[in-house]
Each structure stands twice: as C-alpha cells, then as structure tokens.
Amino acid sequence: MSDEASAPRAPRTRRSATERLRQALSGLGEHHGQVLTHSENAWASITFAGTRHRVSILFAGDQAVAAGEQFVARLPEHEFAIPGQLVADASVVEVEHRLVPSPRLVVQCELLLLEDG
Template sequence: MQLDPAASQSMLRAACRPPRGRPWLPLLSALLALGQGKAELLSHAERAWASVTFSGTRHTVRLAFCGAEAVAAGEALIDALPEHEFAIPRQLVADAAVVAVTHSALPEPRLEVEVELLLLDEV
C-alpha cells in the first residue's frame, strides 16, 4: 500500500472547506453532535425534493449506538430530534422524524435509529 502525502493533504483541505450548496455535511455533523458524539454513522442517502413553492433535499440517516452509555445518548436523540433547532447555513429543516428504531441487548446493548429530514433551500 502506498500513501501519497500530497493527495492526503489535498483531500483534508477539501473536506475542511465549507460545503457549497450541499447541506449533507453540516446536517450529519449536527446529528452526530445531537447523539453526543456516541453515534456511528451506518448510512446516509440524499434525494432532491420539490413542491410548487419550495425546493430542497430529503435525507435518510441510519445511526448505531453501541454500549449502555451510547444507547442512552441515542434515546436522548430520539426524544430531542422532532423539536431540535438545526443551524445549517442556507437551509431550513422543515421536518425531522424518527422512522425506525431497533434495540438489541446481546452481546452488548445496541440501538439503531433511522431518521428522515426534509431540508428546504433558503433563498
């Protein structure tokens, strides 16, 4: 395996730049913060959304919380999500809902949460 330090630095600079027009990175950052840093991102899907008067994107995110402390953080996310005020540049979170929750106890406590969010473009 070969590593290219110049390419690695270029990717890091690109990742640290503020996103232009695509709200997925600030959205995922906000969700992970709402999960108190204890969530593992399992998947993210984004699709365009539009009505007669608004346009935006619909996001489906799956998060996993492993361990008793993480599960408690996941349950707090479930409670807080519907009323949470997101601060995403040039976006309004019009809807945030938990659509699926899966609990398991063995081999350790685990909680999987699937959420859907509708983001509208602010003009």
C-alpha cells in the first residue's frame, strides 16, 4: 500500500450559488471578462425567495471586446444551469464602450436568482 493511498483526502468544498453564477458568467464571456464589482441582495415575494445580483464586468482588448459584445447579445436569453437556483431574469442595464487609449467594454448586468426547490 502506498502512502498516497493512505493519505487523507482534502474535503471537497461546495461552491455557493454566487460562485457558480460568476463561473457561468465567465463562460458566457468566453473567459475574457474580469469581474470589477458584484453586489448581492436578498429578494423575496409572497411565493419566492432568492437574490438579486448586480455585476460589472470588464472586457479589455480587441478579442475580449468581441467576446463582450457576444456576452451582451446572449445574456438575456441564456439558459443558466446553477444547481438549486433558477435564473428568473438576466438583463444588461448599461454598456460602456471605449476605443481610446485601448479597446474596452464594461458591462453592467442584473440577475435575479430564485431558490429552486
């Protein structure tokens, strides 16, 4: 029996819904975006509970800006797969596009996640 076989395994950490959302947004932006800010607030109605997220993402450089433009186009209709959560609304609320001194795109988006289950 080797030492590796008897070594205790590190506990698996569970990712939060917020971490999974950020990972999903990164994938939607083809991993070219950098999260500048992310705020999260509890949200509830009579029948649902969840969180409202406001995320600001920077896409810097020609290739990143192109990915950011695709992100803006795809976000509202994207089908998210976040365990235990339903993305009830995803919208782009502001886009800032600059070419000088170098191409950059900053996207502000808001998402409403509802607890599923």
